[in-house]
Amino acid sequence: MPGWLYHRDKALYFQRESGLLYCRDSNNELYELHQGEDYGGTLTVRGDAATVSAKGQASRNVIINDLHRAAASMKLDFSHHDSPAAMFAVYDASAGRGEHAEAAAKGLHMQLLPRLAAWRGRWQNDRLQGVLAESIAQLRQEIAPERGVALAVALLLGGRLTMAATGGAICMIFGQVGQSDGNVDNLEVLGPENEDAEAMTHCAVLEDSHLGALLTVKGVRTSGLPSARMRALARSHVMADRPRAGCVALLEEARKVGGEPPLVAAAVRFNWSGSRGQDPGKRLKTDTPPNGLTKVRCRHLLLRYAGCQALLGDRRKKPTRTVGDAETQMLHILPQIANGGPAAFTAKCKEISECDTAMKSGDLAGDLGWLDRDPAKNRKVPAAVVRAAFFLAVGQVSDLVSSERGIHLILRTA
Known part of the structure; x- marks a missing residue:
């Protein structure tokens, strides 16, 4: 025309x-x-999860810290969505839903991303809630039309968090210590237990008073832990940038008060800094280390678990503990070494670490040497350990890190 x-x-x-x-x-x-806005100068986000299996049944989780990258891998245009963009979800395998949980974990983002890519205008809150509910409904029709799926999901697009839940699962937002007003610590989405009911949804505009979010399933929610206690367990670890440790702590306490596996929880940390738009044209990837370093030096503490990869030439007895047991043991060690400094880390490393590096003399116990930002250049160190190391400040102890070798705690020394 x-x-x-x-x-x-x-x-x-x-x-x-x-x-x-x-x-x-x-x-x-x-x-x-609509051209997506970049909140990278104001908000970055990171999430992690933990599970407890039972008799071959395992609840699932999916953590996608960068939806722009995920969409690009599917050849979808996602430039109209704000950044950071991420998705966090847990899928309940209880009550015989094991196969459904696995299928849902593989399928929900495959339903959601094409729908998010199709409309390239400005997304209003109700449209976000609608497309999330629609994706869950379509997923149910494909994998479990009679029984439904039980899940909780949180979709972050810029400064908005869209939550949805079904099957008694729950998604909640929590604030900093001492912030318990209705806009921060009382916002949650509880999934209806009726299998025929549609997903409950809510879209929240995030503020710098929001510290993070917690997602978990019916088995944890009905274990006897009130929402305030679940938030407190997650908050104490998320504040220290250890979302996985927060999930392990929550699942451990839920089991103590009667929660029956399989269980799963995911925790998300919102990091607020700077001013929005201060770095136009530069999108901060949420799974990219925030520093420009090419090398860091670290020490680690390792607990192996049944089925993990053995070190070459290792003749020690094969471990019998589960992944969950190793995570729980590390959780109890974490306060001692996080608060005790390098000396405490060295002592604990020599005492219990199951890596040959623990036998190094003096302060070198657990030393991994200088690590390159490129995991491929660190052949003897798992890639997950290398990635985690570059997010640490000097003297900082990491979150629980899982690799093919076992469960690690990392201390950056230089």
Whole structure:
């Protein structure tokens, strides 16, 4: 038409007079293209999860710290969505839902991302809630039309967190210590237990008073732990940037008061800093270390578990503890070494670490040497350990880190 240009490859219309770009919807109506805003100068996010299995049944979790990258791998245009963009979800395998939980973990983001990519305008809260509920409903029809699926999911797009839950699962937001007003510590989405019911959803605009989010399943929620206690358990570890430790602590206490495995929990940390838009054009990847270092030096403490990869030439007795047992043991060690400094780390490393590095003399106990940012250049050190090391400040102790070798705690020394 006069005054308009069309870009065939991008399916975009340009109006000369206004200088605006437009797309067409399913009804062939034009709507304005939205360019995603970058909240990277204000907000970064990281999440992790923990599970407790039972008799071959394992609840599942999916942590996608960068949806822009995930969408690109599916050849989807995600540039109209704000960043950071992430998805965190837990899937309940209790009551014989093991196969359903595994299928849902593989399928929900595959349902959700194409729907999020299809509409390239500005997303209102109700549209986000609707597409999340629609994706869950379609997933249910495909994998469990009679029994339904039990899950909790949190979708972060810029400064908004859209939550959904089904099957008695729960998603909640929590604030800093001492912040317990209704806008911070009382916001939660509880999934209906009726298998025919639609997912409960809510979209929250995040503020810097929000510290994080917690997602877990019915077995934890009905164990006897009130919501305030669940928030407190997660908060104490999330504040120290250890979301996985927070999940392990929650699951351990839930089991003590009657929670029956399989159980799963995911925790998310919101990091607030700077001012929005202070770095235009630069998108901070949420799984990219925030420093520009190319090498760091670290020490670690290792507990092995049944089925983990043995070290070459290791003749020690094979471990019999489960992954959960190793995580719980590390959780109890964590306060001692996090608060005791390098000396406490050295002493505990020599006492219990199951890595050959623990036998090094003096302060070198557990030393991994200088690690390169590229995991491929550290052949003897698991990639998960290398990635975690680059997020640490000097003197900081890491979250629980799982690798093919076992469960690690890492101390950055330089």
